[in-house]
Amino acid sequence: MSNRTPTQAEVVIIGGGIVGCSIAYHLTKLGITDVVLLERRHLTCGTTWHAAGLIGQLRNSRQMTELAKYTSDLLYELERETGQATGFKQNGxxxxxxxxxxxxxxxxxxxxxxxxxxxxxxxxxxxxxxxxxxxxxxxxxxxxxxxxxxxANPTDITQAFAKGARMRGAKIVENLKVEKLLVENGRAVGVETEEGFIKAKTVVLAAGMWSRGLAAAVGVSIPLHxxxxxxxxxxxxxxxxxxxxxxxxxxxxxxxxxxxxxxxxxxxxxxxxxxxxxxxxxxxxxxxxxxxxxxxxxxxxxxxxxxxxxxxxxxxxxxxxxxSFTPDDRYLLGETAEVKDLFVACGFNSIGIQSSGGAGKALAEWIRDRRPPMDLSDVDVRRMHPFQGTKKYLHDRTTETLGLLYAMHWPFRQFDTARGARRSPLHDRLVAAGAVMGEISGWERANWYAEPGSTAKYEYDWGPQNWFKNSAAECLAVRDAVGLFDQTSFAKFLVQGPDATKALNWISVSEVDVPLGKMAYTQWLNPQGGMEADLTITRIATNSYMVVTAGATQTRDFSWLQRNIPENLRCVATDISSSLAVFGVMGPNSRALLEKVSGEDLSNDAFPFATSREIQIGYARVRASRITFVGELGWEIYIPVEFALHVYEELVREGEAFGLKLAGYHAMNSCRTEKGYRHWGHDLTIEDNPLEAGLGFCVGWEKEGGFIGLDVLREVKNAGPLTRRMVQFQLEDPSKLLYHEEPIWCNGRIVGSITSGMYGHRVGGSLGMGYVNNADGVTADWLASSKFEIEVAWQKVPAKASLAPFYDPKNVRIKS
Known part of the structure; x- marks a missing residue:
């Protein structure tokens, strides 16, 4: 080992660009001073030195804006603290x-x-x-x-971060290449350099466009190009x-x-x-x-x-x-799903300078606390999927992502490149039936269906788009007859073992020690009471459960599950997502259709809500789960992929007599908004708790052994009336559409923002939901006595507020 580097450190940072130096600066500011930063050549020599140095503050979410705003606020302080000029000029x-x-x-x-x-x-x-x-x-x-x-001047800012880090004891070594990451038993334990090994409790990969190659060598996917x-x-x-x-x-x-x-x-x-x-x-x-x-x-x-x-x-x-650019134009931050104690901060998509201070501060706190300091799901590296790290995918998507930074950010805009990576067995059949596909996490999913003879293509707008009437027809079919949704993109995990019940009960807020065939809708909390996941768990055998969650959170949720199963319990989790197709059969005629194709009694007595069991459809044995995300009587059908086409053909052939209509994800989003069903990542985040979100009915307060986050939830419950709650809104002007982050005004002041919005075709109105704050409690009486407006494009639109959903608030339809 060279005498210019130690043999061990608390944290080793790879990469001497502006973000790597910011992380070193912020770690030492937190008191973590045993930090070594390694740069293969010279500080800033990769991308930082030639960046334009624009310092903007507004991003597409509160959390990202806070990080960018922090950077702007920090630059004056950084200059005063270190004596190093940053060239910052606040010229607007x-x-x-x-x-x-x-x-x-x-x-x-x-x-x-x-x-x-x-x-x-x-x-x-x-x-x-x-x-x-x-x-x-x-x-x-x-x-x-x-x-x-x-x-500002990116090189000067970087030197200021480096100087500040050195002033508190960090060691910065230039002209020393990291050859590889050291991993033992699934944990990062250091790095190998040209001059020897450095052991570390934490390794941070902030090497810009070099990050992907270093990570790939230890089985970690870092999708950037x-x-x-x-x-x-x-x-x-x-x-x-x-x-x-x-x-x-x-x-x-x-x-x-x-x-x-x-x-x-x-x-x-x-x-x-x-x-x-x-x-x-x-x-x-x-x-x-x-x-x-x-x-x-x-x-x-x-x-x-x-x-x-x-x-x-x-x-x-x-x-x-x-x-460096990533597949979704958002940077990569946090601890990797594949290797513990390996953190990344890279792929900044031309906003690395304005993000450097906030990203460095956030990651430093994440390293110290081993949890993110705020909701960083937008940039959490665990949102990515392994296929997104393949060379061809990244090459093809990168041709588009750079330009999307300045392209119109239309609602529901779809990527044009790197499409077709993940497809349901029904894909070609649905396209032939007029499906217009959207993409999420590589999955091709039917968003809406074009009528025969029409153009099956998006025409974007801020108001109703060309698919508005098509989606309305799908919603009304779900209300009046039966709709068929292809939900194969769901992630599915099998949790098995003698201690499976105990493990899942510890991770989940709901009681999962339920009878065979019973389903539990639940959340997974962190120790601070925030929601890490929102999903269903079905007991399929005495020691076996199926966990079903969103396709977009597959990597993140599986990582959370694996890392939170107590080490002393006999329990194993397996990702079985690719083995099962999923069809949603939803609407008042769903029972009659499924009884026809299965020959089973699916009455309320025989098949109550929130239960699941195997039935036969045609030649296939499938699992039918009576659950809904659209607020109607319905079932999710889980089918081995090799039988998926056969089951689809059976449903379509018999479904004509029951008014069966294919329906897409835009219709599902409309329906779930009418019902006030929450969506993780929009309406539910790690900063929200189930009580504020209106999900207190899920909490198993007295279950044996408790669960992660229970103590915090009890404090919230005992503190008195909730001063922050999820509220439903309907605009008085149905022509104004809500999407995300529109301000909620109450009696002349901003009290919250819209977390998600959609037009509700079953209620005939423009809807949204969002958290509202009131120091004296968010109650039905207060809502009724207050004047609410939602600001849309600089104009305030009067709105009706409600704690209950606007469609079927008593759940009569789903339990009919």
Whole structure:
């Protein structure tokens, strides 16, 4: 071992970019000073050094905005603390709209910003001209101005983080390559470098585009891929003000910033160029990639029209450098599912500079506490699935993800690239029947069905889209007859062993020691009482259970399950997701249809709600579970995949007489919103508890042995009336649609935000739900006596509030 590195440390960080140095800084600030940061070449030499250095605050959720806002607030403190300049200039930013649809997007974002306490202004063309006098206002309809955004020097910020970390005892070693991660018994225990081994209690992978290769060598999937990113820096521009706000013109895929009297023009073009498919050169360090003027020329042509001064200004620098992108344009943070004590912070999708402070602080606290400090599910690395780390998938998706940063963020927008990775056995049959597929976690799922002769394709809008009437017909079929949903994307886990009951009872809030064939709807909590998962558990044998959860959370939930089975219990969990197809047969005629195809008695007495048993359909033995996510009488049918097509054919053939209609996930989302059914990741997060969420009926308060989080829930229960609760809303204007994070106003002040929204076709109204806060308690009387409005795109819309769902609040239909 070299004398410049120790043989062991509490934390080893791999990567000397801005995020790695931020993590080291924040760890030492927390008192964790035995930190070693290893950089293969020089600090910032990968991506950080050539970043544009834009410091924006508004992201698409409260948590992500808080992290970005923290970065902005930190930069002044960092400079004072270390004496190292950061180049931070709080000159604001403008988002420019060249059409009404983009203006609607920007105004919705501005309304959302109010939830987060950001200073935001909706501005017209004349205001924009005052802020950016050199701008050509052709086609400009408006914009949004955030005065506290700005710009900074990424290299200087990195050096400040590094200096601050060193001041508290961290050791930063440059020109030392990490050869591989060391893993023993499923835990990261250190690294092997060119100069020997360093043992560690925690290893952090913050190596940017090198992260995927290092992780893959120990069986960990880190889905990211580099893409070429272009910008130019002009010669000096005569008369250029030095306080110009950062300007983003997403409709022209461009951003601008003033840079020492010059203009920097960057691009997020619609079709990107992936880079590094054959590996990253060993000597890559402060390197630029070859110019491609033809690729950048369309951006430059539009820019010369938008900023006429560019026509007479020369180009000083044409730059092309690699940046890492992930399959969903959100970065990767947290402890990996595959290896304990291995943390990652990478794949920042061109927002690494503005995210660096917040991400570093959050990960440092995560390392200290071994739990995330807030709901970070948006960026939690466990949201990813192993197939997303394959080279071809990443290459194909990266051509799109770079450009999506500036593309219109339409509701329900679907990816165009890397499609078809995971398909139900019914896929081709459903497409032939008019299914328009959406994608989630690689699964192709029928979102809606086009009528014969119509175009089976999305036409996006902020209001009702082209599938609105189709989805309405599907909802009404579920209400009046019977709908068939393909729910094969569900994740399914088998939990077995003599101690399976004890293990699941410890992990789950509900009592799972139930009779054979009984189902439990339950949540999994963390020790702080927050919800880590929302799912069903079915007892299929004395020592055997089937856990069913969302396909999107498959990796995350299975990891939580495995890691929380007490080590002394005889219990094993197996992921059986790929072995079973799932059909939802829902609606008042579902019983008659299933009785017809099975020959079984499915009456209430014979087959009560929340029970499950095997039945026969055609030649197949299947598991039928009487449960619903749409608020109607219905069953989920679990079928071995090899029998799925046969069972589908039986249902379709016999279903015609019962009014069977194929239905998609948009219809399911409408129905579940009418019923107030919660969705994990939107309405339920690790920061929410079951009592606030209206799920107290799930809690087994007195079950033997208790469960994770019980003590906290008891404190909440005993504290008196809940001051924060999930509430349902219906807008008085049904033409305004809710999606996510719209502010909830009560008597003139913001009291919460919408967690999810959808149009309810069975009730004929625009609906949403969200948590509402009131210091004196959120009660039915208070709701009834208060005036509620939901802010949609900078306009307040009156709304009716209710603790009960707007559709079938007494659950008569599901238990009929």
């Amino acid at each position: 930013s403008i988002g420019l709209a060249l059409n009404e649809s983009r203006f609607e997007e920007l105004k919705r974002g501005a309304s959302m910003a109010k939830n987060f306490g950001l200073d935001v202004q909706v501005v017209g063309p004349s205001d924009i001209k005052n802020l950016w006098p050199m701008l050509n206002l052709d086609s400009v309809v408006g914009g949004v101005f955030l005065p506290k955004d700005g710009q 580099a893409a070429e990113h272009f910008y130019i820096v002009t010669e000096a521009v005569a008369g250029l003000p030095n306080n110009l706000p950062v300007l983003r013109v997403p409709d022209e895929c461009a951003y601008y910033k003033e840079d020492a009297g010059k203009l920097l023009l960057g691009a997020f073009e619609p079709v990107a160029k992936p880079w590094g498919m054959s590996g990253i050169p060993e000597d890559f360090c402060f390197d630029a990639l070859p110019d491609d003027f033809d690729h950048f020329e369309p951006i430059l042509m539009n820019a010369a029209n938008r900023v006429p001064a560019l026509e007479s200004t020369g180009i000083k620098t044409f730059f092309n450098g690699p940046e």
